[in-house]
Amino acid sequence: MRDILGDLDRWQQQGEAMALATLVQVHGSAPRLPGARMLVTRSGKMAGSVSGGCVENDVVTRALEVLNEGRAVLARYGIADDSELAVGLTCAEIEVFIEPVQASAAWNAVRAALATHAPPVLAVALTPVTLAGRSLAVGVDAGATGTIDDVLDPAILGAARALLGSDETTVLELPHAGGSAAVFLEAFASPLRLVISGGSHTAVVLARMAKQIGMHVTVIDARSAYLQRERFPEADRLVHAAPGKALAELDLDGAFVVSLTHDLKFDVPALATALRSGALYVGAMGSQKTHARRCAELEDRGLGSAELARIRTPIGLDLGSRSPEEIAVAILAEMLAVRSGHDARPLRERGMAASGAGARAR
Numbered sequence: 001m002r003d004i005l006g007d008l009d010r011w012q013q014q015g016e017a018m019a020l021a022t023l024v025q026v027h028g029s030a031p032r033l034p035g036a037r038m039l040v041t042r043s044g045k046m047a048g049s050v051s052g053g054c055v056e057n058d059v060v061t062r063a064l065e066v067l068n069e070g071r072a073v074l075a076r077y078g079i080a081d082d083s084e085l086a087v088g089l090t091c092a093e094i095e096v097f098i099e100p101v102q103a104s105a106a107w108n109a110v111r112a113a114l115a116t117h118a119p120p121v122l123a124v125a126l127t128p129v130t131l132a133g134r135s136l137a138v139g140v141d142a143g144a145t146g147t148i149d150d151v152l153d154p155a156i157l158g159a160a161r162a163l164l165g166s167d168e169t170t171v172l173e174l175p176h177a178g179g180s181a182a183v184f185l186e187a188f189a190s191p192l193r194l195v196i197s198g199g200s201h202t203a204v205v206l207a208r209m210a211k212q213i214g215m216h217v218t219v220i221d222a223r224s225a226y227l228q229r230e231r232f233p234e235a236d237r238l239v240h241a242a243p244g245k246a247l248a249e250l251d252l253d254g255a256f257v258v259s260l261t262h263d264l265k266f267d268v269p270a271l272a273t274a275l276r277s278g279a280l281y282v283g284a285m286g287s288q289k290t291h292a293r294r295c296a297e298l299e300d301r302g303l304g305s306a307e308l309a310r311i312r313t314p315i316g317l318d319l320g321s322r323s324p325e326e327i328a329v330a331i332l333a334e335m336l337a338v339r340s341g342h343d344a345r346p347l348r349e350r351g352m353a354a355s356g357a358g359a360r361a362r
Helices: 002-013 058-071 105-115 151-161 201-212 241-248 264-275 287-302 324-340 348-362
Strands: 016-026 037-041 046-048 073-077 091-100 120-129 135-138 144-146 169-176 179-186 193-197 218-223 237-240 256-259 280-283
Touching: 002 037, 002 105, 002 193, 016 058, 016 169, 037 280, 046 058, 046 287, 058 073, 058 256, 073 264, 091 120, 105 120, 105 144, 105 324, 120 151, 120 169, 135 193, 144 324, 193 201, 193 241, 193 264, 201 218, 201 324, 218 280, 241 264, 256 264, 264 280, 280 324
Parallel strands: 193 218, 193 256, 218 237, 256 280
Antiparallel strands: 016 037, 016 091, 037 046, 073 091, 120 135, 120 179, 135 144, 169 179
16 A cells, blocks of 8 residues: 555546555465555556555556446466466465545545554455445454445444454455445554664665664754654654663654664663664674673663673674675664564575475375
């Protein structure tokens, strides 16, 4: 959703008629997960993706038909045959819901929630055709906006409220008028939060990359020259203050905190605050010699070995990084691995390990 909002707003301002395609179900291993979206304008512009390129051409064709006919459709794509012109995927079956973009109370509620980083849930009816495209939204306060069907709404609301705060999707099957109705539910989690202490060149690049994957970014620096909006045009918040003081005033539970200042008088207070918080990730740039000095000062502040062991330094994955851009990639990659609980091994090693386990089992 967040990936296409900028294009949607711009094209709406230009008066473009648009269709929205949403990946709602995946059976097998597909390039994208449910909730992936793609916009198509009547003039032929595209934004986003629902399959990584496998079925997009056909989605565009169907989207233009949806705009011409004014009604939503649920398209199903299976595994393609060997024909060069076949439409489909190599190892999965997917369902894509394509609807005209229209203003609705539920859509507006979700947009407003996302703008404030609140975690809403959106429900959209897929079938039958009499309900297709109707929507309702549930906000963080569990209040509802919009309606799909007076009889179905209570069950939909119960399922939607159960998903609040997660990033899950599901298709709810409900009895309706002697048949059944399918409703796609998508929960939008609050974005991951990155707090950067120190407005260095690496911080500039890291902030930009983090925003590109949907993170909420705060940059802190006591030095005004380092904290110009021109340096961080996409950051959500710039805080001109001593890092230790500024971090103490933030909610760091579940946040990613990195110190990129190379200066102990900023590093140590920032790390002391982060380590005593519920931050999910605490990283610091610097050599092993610098880190030894940091740890000595942090011990003087009463931090123990278990707390000091939480500091990730040298920061980032071992990619042989040298430039600020490469270092930012390494930091972001490590943060994503921590978020997912993965060990950041090459994917082919995971495949080889699984194959080896299978061979031993046989």
